[in-house]
Amino acid sequence: MLYNAYELQRTMLGNAAAWASVGAEILTNPALPVGYFGFGPVMASALDVFAHAAAPRGKPEFGIEEVTVDGSTHGVVEAIVRHRPFGNLLRFDHKGLPKNAPKLLIVAPMSGHYATLLRGTAERMLQSCEVYVTDWADAKMVPSSAGRFDLDDYIDYLIDFLDCIGPGTHVLAVCQPSVPAFAAAAVMGKHAHPCRPATLTMMGGPIDTREAPTSVNDVAMQQPLSWFEHNVIATVPLTYPGAGRRVYPGFLQLAGFMAMNLGSHMISHFDLFKHLVEGDGESAAATKAFYDEYRSVCDMTADFYLQTVEHVFQKHSLPKGEFVHRGERIDPAAIRDTALLAIEGEKDDISGIGQTRAALHLATHLPDESKKYYLAEGVGHYGIFNGSKWRTRIAPAVESWIRQHGRTSLKVVA
Structure with a gap:
């Protein structure tokens, strides 16, 4: 019922948005005098804001067409190099990279948004690396015949993606995937997998949410797992390929994020309205571009979501040494030659200070010179991997870490 009610509302708002967009275009038509005086510009701007807010959205494109390196511009080639039902492995490459350029796997969160949220992350790292990205699928678009998808x-x-890319790959996990990426490194380290990561950079990840809990952590702890299963899990309607699949809908995830900073979002939309009235198209376009990405959401499987809530936020299975993969306990001490870089934002309201740094303490058999902690001053959660501070301060630190720790330069602790 929940999903069907949302689909009905989405259809109604989509129609209203279409009419509002038509109205805004009419009022701003140069041939009509009403657009130049009185309430014409105000009405047109109000309709435009509503149309943009209510319009339905699908999966965005990465759209990284070129990258500039040392003053030279190179065209970027995007390709799918590994196809799986619940996610593809994308590769971004350009001719400006040297033949020995490091290979970097950027692990995108499976948390309601598409991997395109990391467009700025990938674009910046393309200056020095051959970049791969985990492009997770929208669970409602995956047929039920593909089976389940959980934390295992x-x-x-x-592990499969790293095996596809090859030995010596570096990994950059943004937020939520820091936990499974750390687990994958431990599993591969234990079995001496030849394609285990050379480095693993974790950014704003919930390795141990007992450290500086945020409001997100509090919500996960306040209710039993059964509450989440009964209140936020829905069944995909018949109109989608994944009909019948149990999911945590993206629209609920988005509603939660919007509610956390509702005042800021309202101010942003009021500013958008003012920009449109004043004719400041550049500022208006920037706000619209942000919300186009922010409101583009996808579903995740119920199995994956509930297991993440249980093991990451409620039981703290990884830091307690109780995290299990395919029946085998994950041993952080098995990470012996994958250099770890933990990055946190001083103003992060999603993952508190210390939650990501905890990974460095768990890897007890990793030499100290293969561990590093970086606190980004004045940076919030989103700013860790996007924006000017990411490009000018944080990305260079990641690049330096990658240069320092190729596979052959790491010491193995017996």
């Missing part, structure tokens, strides 16, 4: 499968996918 997520780890298996990462």
Whole structure:
């Protein structure tokens, strides 16, 4: 019922948005005098804001067409190099990279948004690396015949992707995937997998949410797992390929994020309205571009979501040494030659300070010179991997870490 009610509302709002868009175009038509005086510009701007807010959205494109390196611009080639039902492995490459350029796997969160949320992350790292990205699928678009997808499968996918890319690959996990990426590195380290990561950079990840809990952590702890199963899990309607699949809908995830900072979002939309009235198209376009990405959401499978809530936020299975993959306990001490870089934002309201740094303490058999902690001052959660501070301060630190720790330069602790 929940999903069907949302689909009905989405259809109604989509129609209203279409009419509002038509109205805004009419009022701003140069041939009509009403657009130049009185309430014409105000009405047109109000309709435009409503149309943009209510319009339905699908999966965005990465759209990285070129990258500039040392003053030279190179065209970027995007390709799918590994196809799996619940996610593809994308590769971004350009002719400006040297033949020995490091290979970097960027692990995108499976948390309601598409991997395109990391467009700025990938674009910046393309300056020095051959970039691969985990492009997770929208669960409602995956046929039920593809089976289930849970936390074990997520780890298996990462191992498979690393095996596809080859030895010496570096990994950059943004937020939520820090946990499964750390687990994958431990599993591969234990079995001496030849394609285990050379480095693993974790950014704003919930390795141990007992450290500086945020409001997100509090919500996960306040209710039993059964509450989440009964209140936020829905069944995909018949109109989608994944009909009948149990999912945590993206629209609920988005509603939660919007509610956390409702005042800021309202101010942003009021500013958008003012920009449109004043004719400041550049500022208006920037706000619209942000919300186009922010409101583009996808579903995740119920199995993956509930297991993440249970093991990451409620039981703290990884830091307690109780995290299990395919029946085998994950041993963080098995990470012996994968250099770890933990990055946190000083103003992160999603993953508190210390939650990601905890990974460095768990890898007890990793030499100290293969561990590093970086606190990004004045940076919030989103700013860790996007924006000017990411490009000018954080990305260079990641690049330096990658240069320092190729596979052959790491010491193995017996």
